[in-house]
Amino acid sequence: MNETRISVENVTFTYDEAPEPALRGVNTAVRTGEFLAVLGHNGSGKSTLAKLLNALYVPQEGRVVVCGMDTADENNLWQIRQQAGMIFQNPDNQIVATVVREDVAFGLENMGVPTAEMPGRIESALSAVRMNAFAEAAPHMLSGGQKQRVAIAGILAMEPTVIIADEATAMLDPSGRAEVLDTVRRLNREKGITVVWITHFMEEAAQADRIVVVSGGEIVLAGTPREVFPQVERMRELHLDVPHMTDLAQELRRGGMPLPADVLTVEEMAEEVCKLLCPSK
Amino acid sequence: MMKNMTMGQFYPVDSFVHRLDPRMKLILTVVMIVAVFMVQGLLGYALVLGFVYLASKKASIPFKMLLGGLRPLRFILILTFVINLFFNSGTNVLVKLGFITLTMEGVSTAVHYTLRLAFLVLGTSLLTLTTSPVSLADAIELLFSPLRRFHFPAHELAMMMTIALRFIPTLLEEADKIMKAQMARGADFESGNLIARARAMVPLLVPLFVSAFRRAGDLAMAMESRCYRGGENRTRLRVLKITKNDYLAAAAVCALVLLIAAEGLIL
Numbered sequence: 001m002n003e004t005r006i007s008v009e010n011v012t013f014t015y016d017e018a019p020e021p022a023l024r025g026v027n028t029a030v031r032t033g034e035f036l037a038v039l040g041h042n043g044s045g046k047s048t049l050a051k052l053l054n055a056l057y058v059p060q061e062g063r064v065v066v067c068g069m070d071t072a073d074e075n076n077l078w079q080i081r082q083q084a085g086m087i088f089q090n091p092d093n094q095i096v097a098t099v100v101r102e103d104v105a106f107g108l109e110n111m112g113v114p115t116a117e118m119p120g121r122i123e124s125a126l127s128a129v130r131m132n133a134f135a136e137a138a139p140h141m142l143s144g145g146q147k148q149r150v151a152i153a154g155i156l157a158m159e160p161t162v163i164i165a166d167e168a169t170a171m172l173d174p175s176g177r178a179e180v181l182d183t184v185r186r187l188n189r190e191k192g193i194t195v196v197w198i199t200h201f202m203e204e205a206a207q208a209d210r211i212v213v214v215s216g217g218e219i220v221l222a223g224t225p226r227e228v229f230p231q232v233e234r235m236r237e238l239h240l241d242v243p244h245m246t247d248l249a250q251e252l253r254r255g256g257m258p259l260p261a262d263v264l265t266v267e268e269m270a271e272e273v274c275k276l277l278c279p280s281k
Numbered sequence: 282m283m284k285n286m287t288m289g290q291f292y293p294v295d296s297f298v299h300r301l302d303p304r305m306k307l308i309l310t311v312v313m314i315v316a317v318f319m320v321q322g323l324l325g326y327a328l329v330l331g332f333v334y335l336a337s338k339k340a341s342i343p344f345k346m347l348l349g350g351l352r353p354l355r356f357i358l359i360l361t362f363v364i365n366l367f368f369n370s371g372t373n374v375l376v377k378l379g380f381i382t383l384t385m386e387g388v389s390t391a392v393h394y395t396l397r398l399a400f401l402v403l404g405t406s407l408l409t410l411t412t413s414p415v416s417l418a419d420a421i422e423l424l425f426s427p428l429r430r431f432h433f434p435a436h437e438l439a440m441m442m443t444i445a446l447r448f449i450p451t452l453l454e455e456a457d458k459i460m461k462a463q464m465a466r467g468a469d470f471e472s473g474n475l476i477a478r479a480r481a482m483v484p485l486l487v488p489l490f491v492s493a494f495r496r497a498g499d500l501a502m503a504m505e506s507r508c509y510r511g512g513e514n515r516t517r518l519r520v521l522k523i524t525k526n527d528y529l530a531a532a533a534v535c536a537l538v539l540l541i542a543a544e545g546l547i548l
Binding site: 051054056078081082085086088090092093094095096097098099101102105106107108109110111112113114115118119122138139140151154155158 | 415443444446447450451454495496499500502503504505506507508509510514515516517518519520
């Protein structure tokens with residue numbers, strides 16, 4: 001489980017004609033089976049980081065190694081993209097075909113998978129995201145969350161070991177967000193797919209195994225949610241929020257209630273408050 | 282209305298003609314249209330009309346609906362007829378009324394051209410009514426793929442068609458949204474003359490184009506990340522197969538061509 005799936009070594013990346021690098025000297029690693037959240041506000045470089053992991057961009061300095069393959073090597077390109085599937089922000093702009101199952105087949109067609117193998121792989125990918133009932137539907141008739149699940153199925157059919165989600169929930173309504181995050185978390189748990197979840201929603205990051213906070217093109221904080229979020233002041237400095245319950249716990253502690261600093265969810269908060277109110281139990 | 286946009290004028294029922302291989306349908310349509318241009322006399326057109334009627338029966342398409350496809354073109358058809366009727370330099374004068382001269386040749390070409398045009402429309406309607414746009418794109422890609430050797434972008438053409446079809450409803454929805462947003466801010470799309478209306482479209486079209494380009498950029502990246510690298514070494518989910526029915530349809534069209542040729546020999 002502790003084997004490194006993706007490693008980012010001293011990476012600096014500058015966009016064409018940009019005066020400042022979008023990422024500078026970034027070092028991080030993702031372990032196999034891990035759910036890593038990358039947090040950061042707009043323009044922090046988190047999206048650039050995502051695109052480096054899929055060899056859509058190649059760093060000018062340093063190197064990115066995905067599943068043992070260097071992204072700078074052109075020969076690895078297609079294998080890296082098959083291994084590390086990517087979901088993007090806008091659900092409309094990543095579906096190619098006019099029918100759901102044909103869109104799921106798109107990656108398979110590109111990889112040159114024999115036609116006879118396709119229906120089985122499409123079927124199992126669609127059932128993994130619970131979209132079988134929509135196999136023959138037209139994409140524009142689906143909700144945002146459903147479209148994102150189709151996009152995930154399109155990647156799953158390619159049998160990847162990593163899923164990179166570049167703000168995949170940013171354009172969805174709350175129920176769509178939960179739908180997509182739950183799907184990816186289940187795939188992480190049940191199929192052991194490594195996840196890199198790029199987001200600016202704290203509540204989503206709180207569900208990750210580990211968080212990396214990006215600001216100004218650098219990694220400024222890293223650790224488990226319980227290590228990162230209690231640093232409320234530091235997060236504020238970075239113009240980032242913390243989960244509401246962590247914030248509340250901080251306020252209550254300031255008011256004299258002996259609560260732990262690493263409360264993340266409503267359930268945990270309820271439990272801690274109960275413990276305080278009836279210590280006998 | 283918008284829901285049906287991707288379908289074009291495709292008439293989605295299950296029929297003998299619908300199930301035919303789109304490649305065969307495309308070829309047969311072209312053959313039929315060429316045959317129509319070979320027709321010498323009215324008997325030939327009657328044959329073609331009979332064939333089109335039978336085909337529409339086999340396609341479970343109401344014949345009236347097929348003929349309805351001619352309605353939008355009625356002015357062009359009438360114009361073709363009238364122009365050919367009066368502006369022909371034939372010598373076989375039938376009637377002479379002042380500066381208007383009606384010649385035998387004029388009548389003949391007018392009838393020929395109008396009927397040819399009408400059958401051209403009927404033939405292609407028959408194709409598009411029975412073939413979904415996606416199958417048509419498939420057919421075009423496969424039929425033209427031998428030309429790839431001469432750098433003809435068959436795969437790219439078909440991919441463009443598919444993506445266009447995929448994005449028509451998305452862009453329509455967006456146009457609707459932008460239009461409402463502009464109307465909420467006082468834009469007026471409905472009054473004024475033609476020029477004023479065309480000008481009113483500018484605040485609609487500019488954001489629509491900007492967004493279309495952004496979508497194109499996003500889509501290109503998403504396609505690349507899913508290993509898209511053009512038509513090389515690509516396999517297909519949908520495989521087209523020529524069946525017995527396709528040969529039957531081909532035989533029917535061949536029979537039509539032979540009958541038209543025979544008609545030409547008799548006359």
